Amino acid sequence: MLPEIFIIKLLDPLYKALMKVLVYHKIASKKQFEKQIHYLKNNYEIINPLLLEDYINNRIPLPENALMITFDDGDFSIYRNAYPILKAEKIPAIIFVITGLIGTNRPFWWDEIEYFIEGKEGRAKVWEVKKWSNTNREIFLKRLRKESNKQELEYRQLSLTELREMHDSGIVIANHSHTHPMFDQCSLEELENEIKISSNKLKKLNFISDAFAYPNGNFSRKSERTLKEAGMKLVFLFDHKINRGTINPFRISRLVVNDTTPIWKFKFILSGIHSRILPITKLIGKIYRKIKK
Numbered sequence: 001m002l003p004e005i006f007i008i009k010l011l012d013p014l015y016k017a018l019m020k021v022l023v024y025h026k027i028a029s030k031k032q033f034e035k036q037i038h039y040l041k042n043n044y045e046i047i048n049p050l051l052l053e054d055y056i057n058n059r060i061p062l063p064e065n066a067l068m069i070t071f072d073d074g075d076f077s078i079y080r081n082a083y084p085i086l087k088a089e090k091i092p093a094i095i096f097v098i099t100g101l102i103g104t105n106r107p108f109w110w111d112e113i114e115y116f117i118e119g120k121e122g123r124a125k126v127w128e129v130k131k132w133s134n135t136n137r138e139i140f141l142k143r144l145r146k147e148s149n150k151q152e153l154e155y156r157q158l159s160l161t162e163l164r165e166m167h168d169s170g171i172v173i174a175n176h177s178h179t180h181p182m183f184d185q186c187s188l189e190e191l192e193n194e195i196k197i198s199s200n201k202l203k204k205l206n207f208i209s210d211a212f213a214y215p216n217g218n219f220s221r222k223s224e225r226t227l228k229e230a231g232m233k234l235v236f237l238f239d240h241k242i243n244r245g246t247i248n249p250f251r252i253s254r255l256v257v258n259d260t261t262p263i264w265k266f267k268f269i270l271s272g273i274h275s276r277i278l279p280i281t282k283l284i285g286k287i288y289r290k291i292k293k
């Protein structure tokens, strides 16, 4: 009798699917990013994000060495430093934007916390706030702005014209919620609002409204159900993993990289070994800190 695994492999062309999705945030170093793009272009089949839905739903086998490039938050530096390279090299990519920030001078809320509470304490606060209920997070931020004697933090976000320009040259603009709350800390009403407002805005602007990346990667059963009910088609995580086997369109894994990652480490992350070793090194660090105490 044939082993079960062999039958699955034979019947399911997607079984062997191995897809790597990278997630970037800010792009400060044009030079290093360009090096990474050249490496990717020479070693991978960089796929158009819009084709992914076809691959998954119509069970078309993915090309060997399939890779997708994504950016979260829609920082202005993507337009300034990444877009010129993507355009010149004709590389497809997807940018998940926070719809409430398009065309504004409002900062990301985690940058605000680190601006009002400086140094190590501010960084620790961001991590703490991410675990709070969404209502408490909002109350905290309002109080922080009001009680500080510092001026409010401002910097430019991507404008609609810049988003359009990128969209017109093949970059996919998609959904990263309206205000970037932690989806596992939201009430059902907050979830529905976040999805409705962001999707409507993207639809109105002729961008992609049904491909979504969880803010901070946080999700729950409730948020997954709400996204499904709202008609989302592709949902991306932030779990530092490679997609192996059949891809669940509501839990697409992504590898976390940034433009300053040197090529040797970049290759190490892409190999998948990094994601496997990381939990072990984290655990060792935790034990070490405990012993030190």
Ligand SMILES: [Zn+2]
Binding pocket: 072, 073, 176, 180, 214, 215, 216
């Ligand atoms: Zn984000």
